[in-house]
Amino acid sequence: MTIKAHRIIARVRGKxxxxxxxxxxxxxxxxxxxGPNGSGKSTLLxxxxxxxxxxxxxxxxxxxxxxxxxxxxxxxxxxIVTQHVPADVDMSVLDVLLLARIxxxxxxxxxxxxxxxxxxxxxxxxxxxGIGARRWAGLSGGxxxxxxxxxxxxxxxxxxxxxxxxxxxxxxxxxxxxxxLRGGGLTVVAALHDLDLAxxxxxxxxxxxxxxxxxxxxxxxxxxxxxxxxxxRVDADVTIGADGRPVVRTV
Amino acid sequence: MRRAIVLIGLPVxxxxxxxxxxxxxxxxxxxxxxxxxxxxxxxxxxxxxDPLADSIVWHLRLPxxxxxxxxxxxxxxxxxxxxALTRNALAxxxxxxxxxxxxxxxVAVLVLGFAGGAAALxxxxxxxxxxxxxxxxxxxxxxxxxxxxxxxxxxAAGQLFSAVTSLIVVSxxxxxxxxxxxxxxxxxxxxxxxxxxATCAAVGAIALLCCWAAAPALDAFTFGTDVAQSLGFSPAxxxxxxxxxxxxxxxxxxxxxxxxxxxxxTVPHAARALAGARHRVLLPVCALTGAIFxxxxxxxxxxxxxPQEVPVGVVTALIGVPAFAVLLRRRGxxx
Numbered sequence: 001m002t003i004k005a006h007r008i009i010a011r012v013r014g015k016x017x018x019x020x021x022x023x024x025x026x027x028x029x030x031x032x033x034x035g036p037n038g039s040g041k042s043t044l045l046x047x048x049x050x051x052x053x054x055x056x057x058x059x060x061x062x063x064x065x066x067x068x069x070x071x072x073x074x075x076x077x078x079x080i081v082t083q084h085v086p087a088d089v090d091m092s093v094l095d096v097l098l099l100a101r102i103x104x105x106x107x108x109x110x111x112x113x114x115x116x117x118x119x120x121x122x123x124x125x126x127x128x129x130g131i132g133a134r135r136w137a138g139l140s141g142g143x144x145x146x147x148x149x150x151x152x153x154x155x156x157x158x159x160x161x162x163x164x165x166x167x168x169x170x171x172x173x174x175x176x177x178x179x180x181l182r183g184g185g186l187t188v189v190a191a192l193h194d195l196d197l198a199x200x201x202x203x204x205x206x207x208x209x210x211x212x213x214x215x216x217x218x219x220x221x222x223x224x225x226x227x228x229x230x231x232x233r234v235d236a237d238v239t240i241g242a243d244g245r246p247v248v249r250t251v
Numbered sequence: 252m253r254r255a256i257v258l259i260g261l262p263v264x265x266x267x268x269x270x271x272x273x274x275x276x277x278x279x280x281x282x283x284x285x286x287x288x289x290x291x292x293x294x295x296x297x298x299x300x301d302p303l304a305d306s307i308v309w310h311l312r313l314p315x316x317x318x319x320x321x322x323x324x325x326x327x328x329x330x331x332x333x334x335a336l337t338r339n340a341l342a343x344x345x346x347x348x349x350x351x352x353x354x355x356x357x358v359a360v361l362v363l364g365f366a367g368g369a370a371a372l373x374x375x376x377x378x379x380x381x382x383x384x385x386x387x388x389x390x391x392x393x394x395x396x397x398x399x400x401x402x403x404x405x406x407a408a409g410q411l412f413s414a415v416t417s418l419i420v421v422s423x424x425x426x427x428x429x430x431x432x433x434x435x436x437x438x439x440x441x442x443x444x445x446x447x448x449a450t451c452a453a454v455g456a457i458a459l460l461c462c463w464a465a466a467p468a469l470d471a472f473t474f475g476t477d478v479a480q481s482l483g484f485s486p487a488x489x490x491x492x493x494x495x496x497x498x499x500x501x502x503x504x505x506x507x508x509x510x511x512x513x514x515x516x517t518v519p520h521a522a523r524a525l526a527g528a529r530h531r532v533l534l535p536v537c538a539l540t541g542a543i544f545x546x547x548x549x550x551x552x553x554x555x556x557x558p559q560e561v562p563v564g565v566v567t568a569l570i571g572v573p574a575f576a577v578l579l580r581r582r583g584x585x586x
Contacts, residue, residue, distance in 0.1 A: 075483035086475040
């Protein structure tokens with residue numbers, strides 16, 4: 001399923017956060033959103049997720065304006081992992097995971113045995129077997145982030161939006177996550193800070209700078225020394241690896 | 252398994268508590284006598300009690316115990332819902348300014364001496380709490396469904412109405428009125444009647460159903476507003492509905508009993524320890540636990556210092572504060 005942001009303008013108290021941004025995330029691909037702090041990555045993800053209403057513009061899901069779709073149907077199509085995963089939550093990990101099944105059952109039905117089994121499996125997939133009974137607030141930052149990604153995947157969306165999904169993860173878990181996301185058939189849009197990770201795994205990269213989309217294309221097209229200098233204000237050496245993907249070394 | 256034990260055990264404890272609490276008091280009655288009286292009123296073929304004992308059971312103690320149960324259940328449910336909606340463990344039914352408003356209304360009726368007795372008092376309390384909630388809404392403005400705004404506005408409205416209450420008390424209160432006022436402000440079930448119990452039962456049943464139907468939304472809000480929204484809930488709509496339902500319920504409860512503190516604050520935390528955080532189970536467990544707690548608190552209030560009666564709000568605070576400290580400690584250390 002493709003998701004498209006069409007001519008989005010978002011402002012907060014007169015300050016422009018997104019300035020006429022149009023972004024096309026093709027179905028089944030991993031699109032990386034890059035850009036320095038404050039460039040509008042999180043705002044764009046929140047607009048795509050419907051957590052923030054843009055001042056102008058629309059979000060199209062497979063060509064249909066998301067504003068015309070019912071909330072519950074949207075909840076079965078789009079899931080988001082926000083940058084700040086709630087920590088002070090007095091719930092068990094399993095209870096949090098089971099939230100993801102709410103859009104999949106009728107309004108008054110309780111969680112089923114099948115839901116629980118799916119939740120346990122999602123935890124195993126995330127490399128967190130058997131932590132269902134633990135309290136959410138007692139997890140470490142990394143465990144919490146992985147469990148929240150598992151929660152979003154358990155929602156069985158067509159489109160997964162991730163806001164800096166790796167900022168609490170160690171190297172191995174970063175690679176695990178992106179290996180799982182790549183080629184999973186899921187449309188993924190992920191805000192990232194790590195240029196190397198983006199270069200190695202993303203099918204497409206969109207580069208944001210001060211609320212504008214300055215480039216969008218394959219990693220080799222976007223991650224050039226000139227664009228990196230313009231947007232991040234750092235010098236970088238870019239070489240093309242054996243797999244045809246760029247390798248970025250900031251100097 | 253544990254949930255099943257809790258959900259079967261608590262109703263049994265509640266029924267036994269009701270019968271037991273009706274039996275306890277200045278006039279000595281046994282549980283068998285109480286059950287006989289109830290059976291007779293239910294039209295079963297048993298020998299009735301003598302008229303005096305029967306009147307004590309049927310007109311004095313039973314409505315009072317039932318009202319205690321209903322108020323306890325309602326306050327606990329309000330507390331659980333508001334704690335989830337505001338993501339604040341310290342939220343309780345009185346945060347929205349409701350109890351202060353009810354007190355103002357009730358005290359105004361007592362001091363100004365409107366005719367109509369208990370009914371006028373309840374009506375005044377209800378109007379007062381409605382007025383306080385309206386002031387809180389007005390202060391919070393257009394974005395009133397944001398938790399921080401409605402809570403701060405509720406605190407401000409509460410302060411305003413407390414000030415008005417003090418003003419009324421100071422300006423014109425006889426010694427006798429002052430005593431009734433004190434009882435009112437601290438919360439007391441002395442004014443219980445079948446009418447007030449029936450009102451609370453009706454409002455409470457509707458409110459509990461509304462909240463219970465919203466249980467999945469409450470679970471999602473407990474985790475976070477963003478996730479709740481991405482799961483298909485409209486934060487503004489859910490909050491508008493549930494803030495209003497809890498405000499109406501709290502107003503009805505306070506109109507019947509005054510502002511009884513700590514039930515709405517403490518019971519939901521205890522219920523969570525018993526039954527977990529999922530509201531589908533948590534809300535009924537809150538209602539049952541709250542009912543049992545307030546029935547015994549009120550029984551203590553009317554018997555421990557007999558013939559002197561203590562306002563039940565004093566008892567709930569004396570039990571509630573240490574209980575809350577224990578729960579907070581557990582919450583802080585449990586991994």
